[in-house]
Amino acid sequence: MSNSKLYKGSLTTIILKLLNENDKMYGYEITQKVKELTKGELKITEGALYPALHKLEAEGLLDVEVAKVDNRLRKYYKLTETGTKETVNKLEELAEYIKTMQALVNPKLA
Amino acid sequence: MKLTKEDIQFIDNYLDNSDVIYADIRMEMVDHVASDIESRMESGDMRGFYYVFKDYMVENKAQLLNDNKQFLKSADKKIGKTFLKELKNPITPLLFLALCIGFYVLYQNSSLETFRACLSIVPLIGLTGFILTYVVYQGVKDNKRFSVVERLAFPFLAFYQLPNLFLIRTRELNETSDLFWTIGGASLALTLMLVLVIISVKLFMSYESQFKNIT
Incomplete structure (x- = not known):
C-alpha cells in the first residue's frame, strides 16, 4: 500500500465502505476497486487485505460465502447486520478525523 | 481470458508444494493468483499461462508465503475470539x-x-x-x-x-x-x-x- 502508515488505520473502513456499496466482493476485486477509485494512488497488498478481512470476519462484521467461479472456488465477503451498523460508525469516525486533520493542517478550509 | 481447470490445478499444486497446506487458505490464494494472471493476460500479455505464472511468482512468491503465515495467525485469532465469546x-x-x-x-x-x-x-x-x-x-x-x-x-x-x-x-x-x-x-x-x-x-x-x- 502506498503511504502505508497514513492509510493503514483506515483499511478496515475502506473495506467496510466498499462492501456497503456492493452486495458481496472477493479479495482481488477489492484490491482492484480501490486501485480504480484512487486512480492507482492506493494499492492494497494481499498481505494487508486478507488479514483485515479475516479479522472483520472473526469479529462478526463480515459473513463469508464460497462459490465456484471460473473453474475455482471463490470466497465472497459481505456485511452482516452488525457490520452494516459498524460501517456507519467507522465512516463517522473517519469524517471526524479528516475534519480534525484539516483544522490542524489547513485551518482556512476547516 | 479465463484460466482452464488444468491451469487452476497447477497453481493449487504449486502452492501446496510451497507449504500452503491448508485447503481454505490455498483456495483464497489460488483465486487471487488466478485473477491477477487473468488480468495480465487480458491486458495483452499473450505469452501463455506458464510464462505469466512464472513472472507472477518471481514477483510475489515471497509475499505469498508470508501471507500464509498471516493467514495462520488469523486462524488462531479466530479460534481465540470464538472461545472468548463462548466463555462470556x-x-x-x-x-x-x-x-x-x-x-x-x-x-x-x-x-x-x-x-x-x-x-x-x-x-x-x-x-x-x-x-x-x-x-x-x-x-x-x-x-x-x-x-x-x-x-x-x-x-x-x-x-x-x-x-x-x-x-x-x-x-x-x-x-x-x-x-x-x-x-x-x-x-x-x-x-x-x-x-x-x-x-x-x-x-x-x-x-x-x-x-x-x-x-
Whole structure:
C-alpha cells in the first residue's frame, strides 16, 4: 500500500465502505476497486487485505460465502447486520478525523 | 481470458508444494493468483499461462508465503475470539457450577479411589470430544486440511495438561483447601474443554455454511 502508515488505520473502513456499496466482493476485486477509485494512488497488498478481512470476519462484521467461479472456488465477503451498523460508525469516525486533520493542517478550509 | 481447470490445478499444486497446506487458505490464494494472471493476460500479455505464472511468482512468491503465515495467525485469532465469546455465554459459568456440584456429590458418595479414578479421566473427556468431531469433519471433507480445524488441536493440548496441575493435590485430600482446589480445578479444566468442543462444532458448522453452495 502506498503511504502505508497514513492509510493503514483506515483499511478496515475502506473495506467496510466498499462492501456497503456492493452486495458481496472477493479479495482481488477489492484490491482492484480501490486501485480504480484512487486512480492507482492506493494499492492494497494481499498481505494487508486478507488479514483485515479475516479479522472483520472473526469479529462478526463480515459473513463469508464460497462459490465456484471460473473453474475455482471463490470466497465472497459481505456485511452482516452488525457490520452494516459498524460501517456507519467507522465512516463517522473517519469524517471526524479528516475534519480534525484539516483544522490542524489547513485551518482556512476547516 | 479465463484460466482452464488444468491451469487452476497447477497453481493449487504449486502452492501446496510451497507449504500452503491448508485447503481454505490455498483456495483464497489460488483465486487471487488466478485473477491477477487473468488480468495480465487480458491486458495483452499473450505469452501463455506458464510464462505469466512464472513472472507472477518471481514477483510475489515471497509475499505469498508470508501471507500464509498471516493467514495462520488469523486462524488462531479466530479460534481465540470464538472461545472468548463462548466463555462470556451465561451458560458457561452455570456449566462450571454444575460440574463443581457434580464432583462434590461424587466425592461425598464414593471412595477416595473411585473419586480419583473419575478425576483422572477428565482430560480424556475433552480430548475424545475433539478427536470425534475432528474425525467426523475430516471424513466429510475428503481428508482436506482446514486451518482453523487443525489449529484447534493446540488449545486442546494445552487444556489437556491443565488438570494435571490440580490432580496432584488429590494425593492426600486431607484439608478442605485441597478438596476445593481439586474440585475447582477439575471443573474448570472440564468446562474449558467442553467449551472448546462447543466452539469446534460451531467452527466446523461455519465452514459447512460457507461451502453450502458448492456441489
